Amino acid sequence: MIFYKAQGLSVGSSLVEEDKLDLATSLLAKAKAKGVSLLLPSDVVIADKFASDANSKVVPSSAIPDGWMGLDIGPDSVKSFSQALDTTK
Helix, strand or coil: CHHHHHCCCCECCCCCCHHHHHHHHHHHHHHHHCCCCCCCCCEEEEECCCCCCCCEEEEECCCECCCCEEEEECHHHHHHHHHHHHCCC
16 A cells, blocks of 8 residues: 555555655656556455454555555456466566
């Protein structure tokens, strides 16, 4: 979630290491300057609390509402990450 927050996107109530925001911003800038794309989740599993009885759903990574927290990557992200890893050497 820190890379999304570093881009000014809403991360709801997700846990973010605030002291690492500058680092995330710097890494995004370096990647852009070198023409490298960072593989970030396109969708996430969110929940309204961190508990086994929490309400959960899958949303686009850029659409985490207030009061909800990102907890895991979503199914579309699993697919794209798997495809990216399949092409590595």
